[in-house]
Amino acid sequence: MGRLILRGERCDNGLAMSFTVTTCPLVEARAPRADLADFTVRCPEIARAARPGQFIMVRCGDFTLRRPISICDADGDLVRFVFEVRGTGTAWLAERTVGDALDILGPQGNGFTLGDTSRPAVFVGGGIGIFPLLHACKPFGARAAVLLGFRTAGLISMVEDFQAAGADVRLATDDGTAGHHGLVTDLLRARCDAGAVDAIFACGPKPMLRATAAIAEEREIPCQLSLEQRMACGVGACLGCAQKIRRPDGTETYAHVCSDGPVFEASVVVW
Amino acid sequence: MMMTTPNLTVNIAGVTLANPVVTASGTFGFGREYGTLYPLSELGAIAVKGLTLKERPGNAPPRVAETPAGMLNSVGLQNPGVEAFIREELPWLKAQGAVVIANIAGNTIEDYCAMAERLSDTAVDLIELNISCPNVKAGGVAFGTSCASVAAITAAVRGACRKPLIVKLSPNVTDIAEIAVSAVDHGADALSLINTLLGMRIDIATRRPVLANNVGGLSGPAVRPIAVRMVWQVRGRVSVPIIGMGGVATWEDAVEMLLAGANAVAVGTALYADPFASVKITRGLREYLERHGMADVQELVGAVQAH
Ligand SMILES: Cc1cc2nc3c(=O)[nH]c(=O)nc-3n(C[C@H](O)[C@H](O)[C@H](O)COP(=O)(O)OP(=O)(O)OC[C@H]3O[C@@H](n4cnc5c(N)ncnc54)[C@H](O)[C@@H]3O)c2cc1C
Ligand SMILES: Cc1cc2nc3c(=O)[nH]c(=O)nc-3n(C[C@H](O)[C@H](O)[C@H](O)COP(=O)(O)O)c2cc1C
Ligand code: FES
Numbered sequence: 001m002g003r004l005i006l007r008g009e010r011c012d013n014g015l016a017m018s019f020t021v022t023t024c025p026l027v028e029a030r031a032p033r034a035d036l037a038d039f040t041v042r043c044p045e046i047a048r049a050a051r052p053g054q055f056i057m058v059r060c061g062d063f064t065l066r067r068p069i070s071i072c073d074a075d076g077d078l079v080r081f082v083f084e085v086r087g088t089g090t091a092w093l094a095e096r097t098v099g100d101a102l103d104i105l106g107p108q109g110n111g112f113t114l115g116d117t118s119r120p121a122v123f124v125g126g127g128i129g130i131f132p133l134l135h136a137c138k139p140f141g142a143r144a145a146v147l148l149g150f151r152t153a154g155l156i157s158m159v160e161d162f163q164a165a166g167a168d169v170r171l172a173t174d175d176g177t178a179g180h181h182g183l184v185t186d187l188l189r190a191r192c193d194a195g196a197v198d199a200i201f202a203c204g205p206k207p208m209l210r211a212t213a214a215i216a217e218e219r220e221i222p223c224q225l226s227l228e229q230r231m232a233c234g235v236g237a238c239l240g241c242a243q244k245i246r247r248p249d250g251t252e253t254y255a256h257v258c259s260d261g262p263v264f265e266a267s268v269v270v271w
Numbered sequence: 272m273m274m275t276t277p278n279l280t281v282n283i284a285g286v287t288l289a290n291p292v293v294t295a296s297g298t299f300g301f302g303r304e305y306g307t308l309y310p311l312s313e314l315g316a317i318a319v320k321g322l323t324l325k326e327r328p329g330n331a332p333p334r335v336a337e338t339p340a341g342m343l344n345s346v347g348l349q350n351p352g353v354e355a356f357i358r359e360e361l362p363w364l365k366a367q368g369a370v371v372i373a374n375i376a377g378n379t380i381e382d383y384c385a386m387a388e389r390l391s392d393t394a395v396d397l398i399e400l401n402i403s404c405p406n407v408k409a410g411g412v413a414f415g416t417s418c419a420s421v422a423a424i425t426a427a428v429r430g431a432c433r434k435p436l437i438v439k440l441s442p443n444v445t446d447i448a449e450i451a452v453s454a455v456d457h458g459a460d461a462l463s464l465i466n467t468l469l470g471m472r473i474d475i476a477t478r479r480p481v482l483a484n485n486v487g488g489l490s491g492p493a494v495r496p497i498a499v500r501m502v503w504q505v506r507g508r509v510s511v512p513i514i515g516m517g518g519v520a521t522w523e524d525a526v527e528m529l530l531a532g533a534n535a536v537a538v539g540t541a542l543y544a545d546p547f548a549s550v551k552i553t554r555g556l557r558e559y560l561e562r563h564g565m566a567d568v569q570e571l572v573g574a575v576q577a578h
Contacts, residue, residue, distance in 0.1 A: 010303070014303060014363045014366075015303050015304075015306050015307045016303045016304045016306075016307055017307075018307040019307065021308065021545075021546055021547065059544060059545075062340075063337065063544070064337055064338075064340060064341055064342050064491050064492070064540060064543065064544060065335075065337045065342060065543055065544070066543065066544065089337075105546065229332055229333070230332070230333040230334070230335050230336065231335065232335045232342060232344065232540075232543050233298075233304070233542065233543050234543075235304040235305070235546075236300060236303075236304045237298065237299055237300035237304040237305060237542075238297070238298055238300070238335070238344070238346070238543070239297075239300070239320070239329060239334070239346045239349045240334045240335035240344060240346060241332070241334070241335070242329060242330075242331070242332040242334055242346075242349070243332065244331075252328075253328055254328050254329055254332075254349060259304070
């Protein structure tokens with residue numbers, strides 16, 4: 001469980017990890033639901049550099065701040081990201097159409113450390129947290145168990161994509177309209193009971209992540225969580241996106257989700 | 272007609288900046304992030320994240336919130352402390368060829384003096400006295416809001432400081448020109464303004480403030496008219512160099528700030544939409560001067576013809 005986590009990784013020349021700011025064409029824009037956009041941009045610089053769990057900062061019209069959105073998949077020259085319309089920025093973005101140019105910064109952040117992809121791993125996603133798991137689970141093929149939680153059946157998305165990646169997909173809904181009636185962490189517990197799990201990767205709402213971390217700790221399974229926080233710069237310069245973590249010596253400090261994260265070892269996160 | 276390249280250099284209290292576009296403290300870290308995009312030597316100077324005597328963890332999140340044409344922040348001066356800065360950040364920054372402005376903040380006058388003294392023995396080029404941070408409980412802005420306290424802290428730090436001293440003013444005051452005069456009369460070699468305006472946002476669904484600190488500092492284009500007005504008022508009363516800031520995002524904004532009386536501009540919040548904003552502003556200024564056949568950017572300073 002190597003990486004730590006006090007400031008973003010540095011290159012030999014003392015600079016932070018490099019990122020690109022670029023204008024790139026939207027080549028595919030789908031709307032699986034009225035409030036969900038599934039975009040693909042042609043952006044070779046970002047596509048080639050992207051590692052699973054990293055994100056991009058997308059400029060939205062005249063808004064002061066870019067919006068952080070996870071890279072859902074990167075393939076060749078293409079970067080795919082999927083986002084829900086939450087407020088004014090994502091509403092603006094969702095109205096873009098094929099051929100429009102998007103101003104994107106990335107790839108940014110420390111993604112998932114996948115480790116040995118020939119071993120079984122469990123991916124736990126909730127709500128908008130499911131999107132970055134696609135890129136991450138692909139190298140595991142059929143060794144990935146992907147457990148997805150939603151509020152209700154109408155909000156389910158991406159299941160075919162995960163299945164196409166070879167993963168064993170299980171669903172949970174809060175209201176029982178699809179899959180297990182209950183929490184996605186119930187599925188995680190059951191999966192851990194059923195057989196050896198070497199690693200857990202999770203992204204979703206805080207309560208889900210916290211419960212996931214507790215299960216992982218109880219069973220001593222290495223676990224990485226992708227966290228969210230309000231961001232301004234998205235690159236580690238403004239110190240806006242603080243997350244409290246525990247240092248190896250037991251003291252607490254604020255790390256930054258954009259540059260130290262978004263992925264953290266579950267064991268260092270202070271809730 | 273002879274075309275010469277216009278002179279973009281600016282002298283701030285004896286230190287020559289290659290151009291009048293600097294980074295606003297706290298918005299640019301210690302340069303390691305945006306330094307991946309362009310050489311830091313292309314900037315007039317880098318004002319580093321506000322430093323305190325000891326490491327500060329900063330405030331709880333959320334620390335940032337977007338506002339119409341701007342943002343609020345309540346970072347709370349998270350920084351590694353002045354010694355860690357001197358050891359780990361400054362040598363690297365100087366190796367990049369940057370002019371370095373060390374922004375300092377403290378809880379007591381003694382803290383400020385100790386930091387100024389310590390930094391006087393380093394390669395830092397200028398020291399910026401931050402008596403205008405709205406995000407910390409003790410000190411910070413408390414020093415910057417009355418003429419008497421500005422006079423006291425400026426005089427004390429001047430005595431301890433062997434580097435050119437910039438005093439950074441808070442806009443959260445009734446008469447900024449009076450405060451500016453106090454700072455200059457007591458030893459400020461230059462002024463920078465404005466720091467952020469205290470603001471607040473409330474989430475109407477949860478009925479809770481968006482920032483964990485409840486309030487935070489407003490920056491970005493929304494504050495620019497206030498910054499321009501304040502620079503103009505201060506320029507009417509002092510002759511020391513002024514670094515003008517608050518919402519500068521384009522070369523046109525920079526020209527406006529210079530016309531109001533600033534000798535240089537700082538760019539902060541604009542970097543978040545466009546990380547190249549500062550270097551684009553320098554280019555835009557150069558082209559503007561060329562188009563108008565002006566030899567020196569300083570010809571613009573205070574050149575507004577008021578009604
Ligand atoms: C690392 C990271 C990855 C993300 N990946 C995805 C993704 O793949 N798909 C997806 O649908 N959403 C994702 N989000 C959430 C997404 O950033 C927000 O939904 C979006 O910023 C909302 O913007 P808005 O203008 O529509 O909302 P508004 O509420 O109008 O936004 C106002 C401000 O708050 C910020 N903000 C609001 N909600 C959030 C939030 N949940 N997290 C961070 N900032 C927020 C905005 O960026 C903006 O600065 C991610 C967030 C982070 C931090
Ligand atoms: C995220 C953030 C952090 C800041 N931190 C500091 C700081 O540490 N010290 C300081 O003097 N000013 C700080 N400021 C204020 C800026 O230096 C500047 O005065 C202000 O933001 C106005 O300029 P702008 O509109 O171009 O950002 C900070 C501003 C922001 C947005
Ligand atoms: S958003 Fe600026 S440091 Fe993370």
